[in-house]
Amino acid sequence: MTAYPDLFDAAGVAAVSQRIAALTPESRPLWGKMSVSEMLAHVNVAYEMVYTTKHPRPNPIMRWVLKRIVKQKVVGPAPYPHNTPTAPAFRISDARDFAVERDRLLGYLQQVMNEGRSTFEGHPSLSFGPLTAAEWNVLFAKHLDHHLQQFGV
Template sequence: MKNIFALEETNTLIDRINKLEPTSKPLWGKMSVDQMLAHCNVTYEMVYDNSHPKPKGLKKTLLKLFVKSAVVNNKPYKKNGRTAPQFLVTDSRNFVKEKARLADYLTKTQSLGADHFDGKESHSFGKLTTQEWNNMFYKHLDHHLNQFEV
């Protein structure tokens, strides 16, 4: 898994994002490019903006037991996988705004660095290692950038 905390890799991801156009079409799935960008921003909103309710009790336990390993391991996501409800984006979004937000989130994540995330509590999965954060951040974004051929 590539290191999202490395400046070179962050720049590579931002370059890939900048290759997207409002007319970019997916190789699979139903999301438009603006929806995909907004969808990818949800991960970072959960880390930085506290704009999504945190799961509690049984729901959080189930997420930790059954979802966490698939999200934080180093195996790529399969095409057309199920999306958690809080990640569903079904309305149109502002392409330029979502693209800029995603690049800004990547820059912020890289600038905070790996040490900032070591042992940091995630929104849904409890404390994660730096490697788990890296895997979660990188593979989700890489999956969707590949979906749009960039």
Template sequence: MAFPDIFTKEVTDSVIQRINLLTPEKQPQWGKMNASQMLAHCSVAYEMIYENKHPKPSFVMKFVLRKFVKKSVTNDVPYARNLRTAPQFLVSNIKDFAKEKIRLIQYLQQTQQLGGAHFHNRESHSFGPLTQEEWNNMLYKHLDHHLRQFGV
């Protein structure tokens, strides 16, 4: 299953439309996060791209991530429900819904404006260089998974 191309304006706009259907009161169909926490959680992937806020994994951890995790994160198979998340992606504190929504939308727009060619063979935080398709799969399927979690 090929995922829609997150680097195109049409797909980015459709994801933003789905985000705009969220409300702070919207309940998840599975999992423990509320809508505000989910938005913050989805932004972590973009923080790893655009901000120097998360420590890079050690050499050994990066090897483990490349060997055992990379394929499941970057392939075109949707995530199953209730999977454990990496520690850096855990969000358990209270978040401001409006702020998190704006932040995620800004990351999406920035990514789309840079375009897929910008990401081709770019070093990822945890997996080394990724192809444009791997970046697309990783970013789109994570967003889609959590938007489906909240019924949008």
């Protein structure tokens, strides 16, 4: 089991931000096919689902499947295996700007921390329904950790 940084806490955000700062436009993945810019855009999708209306809510049947089968893999403590299939909403198919995506991610991390644990307690996910703040933290931190490891930071 892996302990993930607390993204509602300044120390946790600082630790993750330091890892993000170690990325460069030339960073190459240790596995997978995404460029570093695509990876940052991919990670930003989780925050877009909270803070924008860009991504539609899955239909009721898909939500049932996601909640019953996928949720525990996403909010549970076990790390993601390498080359885990990506949900369609998280696939990045266009070119992205490294600095723009990095700065968006850092901004989202700051926003989550500033809003705090109480804002996320019981806040509904588009895919999984209401989550606890601890589940939100794992959702964000585990995904980010997986991809930062992918790029060796």
